[in-house]
Amino acid sequence: MEHKLIYADNSATTPVSRAALDAMLPLFSTGYGNPSAIYSLGQEAKKCLEASRRKVAAALGARNNEIFFTSGGTEGDNWALFSVCEQYAPRGRHIISTQIEHSAVLRTLEKLEERGFEVTLLPPAENGMVSAGDLRRAIRADTILVSIMTANNVTGTILPIKELCAAAHERRVLFHTDAVQAAGHIPIGVRETGVDLLTISAHKFHGPKGAGALYARVPLIPFPLIFGGGQEKGRRSGTENVPLIAGMAAALEEAVQNMEENNRRISALRDRLIAGVLAIPGTRLTGHPEERLPGLASFVFEGLEGVEGQNLVVLLDREGICVSSGSACSVGSVNPPAPLLAMGYGQKLARSALRVSLSVYNTGDEVDRILALLPGIVETARNAGRPGF
Ligand SMILES: Cc1ncc(COP(=O)(O)O)c(C=O)c1O
Structure with missing residues (x-):
């Protein structure tokens, strides 16, 4: 029997929702005006852009003038960090972040170090949490920015952003959060947490790739990284990508409206998956056992020494199942x-990591098929790792 593809890598990217597609399609064919043009076709596009801004602002509990459109999470993170450093350097040159951030933050921090900023990366606890106490101890008189992600893309652990942000604010330090994995999946209201800057990316919540937003709390105004025609109030030049922005707004609005109901269903599937995978001997769940994203579960497998989690990914792919190893490939x-x-995982165990991330489109039958195949696949991979195999 031919099995349908099972897509269980929703932390990498998600399929575009019907609502997002319906919002986008007419904007490619009939509503294609340039929002800066003064004739009606352009003004229609402008209206659509501003309606999208209102939707994104409402989903984040922000004001419309606090939302700046970007090309996605990487740009949002780069923009937030460079912008604060550019504007606040006269006050100090110290930034605090964590060892578990996405490379969009970590590589940007390396660039800032090359420009004379000093970076402290807080270590996580064994369960992936970062503590407000550690943050308080790391803040110095010259600290200008703290950047800590809302939810981790490898383990799914949700960090205590409200508490961490309060610790930064006690010392009048700005707080940025990379909410790329969290937006559309858990509540991230900016007034509730108090964050100053926040990054989201559309393709992680059933919107299109190449669209995102940076929230910057008034009176903060992001310093531009891209110069030209003065779009986005002079903060990010370039003709706005109206179709993708409208797709993002529709996807986010839908995700927030259905969040509770979706999460009940997704987390039940996730818990079934976790229970089934942990029944395989020598398997461990990574990250915090409770404070985790509804759809994400990540495991390590003992006895896979010498074998990458990537082997599991390849073996599952042969069965039509898409998951991720959580490993980053660099040349060779x-x-x-x-x-x-x-x-604190050792190199070998960390290499065996397997991340399964579910969405509202996954079914119980799909989870059961993963659970039916995985024990045999882990066994095959373990045997392949033994000397003389
Ligand atoms: C936590 C986190 N931040 C940033 C990004 C980058 O987002 P984008 O792919 O939209 O550039 C990702 C993507 O995987 C992510 O998981």
Whole structure:
């Protein structure tokens, strides 16, 4: 029997929702005006852009003038960090972040170090949490920015952003959060947490790739990284990508409206998956046992020494199942997921990591099929790792 593809890598990207597609399609064919043009076709596009801004602002509990459109999470993170450093350097040159951030933050921090900023990366606890106490101890008189993610992309652990943000604000330090994995999946109201800057990316919540937003709390105004025609109130030049922005707004609005109901269903599937995978001997769940994203579960497998989690990914792919190893490939080598190393997993165990991330489109039958196949696949991979095999 031919099995349908099972897509269980929704932390990498998600399929576009019907609502997002319906919002986008007419904007490619009939509503294609340039929002800066003064004739009606352009003004219609402008209206659509501003309606999208209102939807994104409402979903985040922000004001319309606090939302700036971007090309996605990487740009949002770069923009937030460079912008604060550019504007606040006269006050100090120290930034605090964590060892478990996405490379969009970590690589940007490296660039800032090359420009004379000093960076402290807080270590996570074994369960992936970052503590407000550690943050308080790290803040110095010259600290200008704290950047800590809302939810981790490898383990799914949700961090105590409200508490961490309060710790930064006690010392009048700005707080940015990379909410790319959290937006559309858990509540991230900016007034509730108090964050100053926040990054989201559409393709993680059933919107299109290449669209995102940066929230910057009034009176903060992001310093531009892209110069030209003065779009986005002079903060990000370039003709706005109206179709993708409208798709993002529709996807986010839908995700927030259906969040509770979706999460009940998704987390039940996730818990079934976790129970089934942990029944395989020598398997461990990574990250915090309770404070985790509804759809994400990540495991390590003992006895896979010498075998990458990537082998499991390939073996599952042969069965039509898409999951991820959480490892980052660079030229000629595979790096184990950095957050797992930071959490104290050894190189070998971290290399065996497997991340399964579910969405509202997954079914119980799909989880059952993964659970039916995985024990045999782990066994095959374990045997392949033994000397003389
Ligand atoms: C936590 C986190 N931040 C940033 C990004 C980058 O987002 P984008 O792919 O939209 O550039 C990702 C994507 O995987 C992510 O998981």
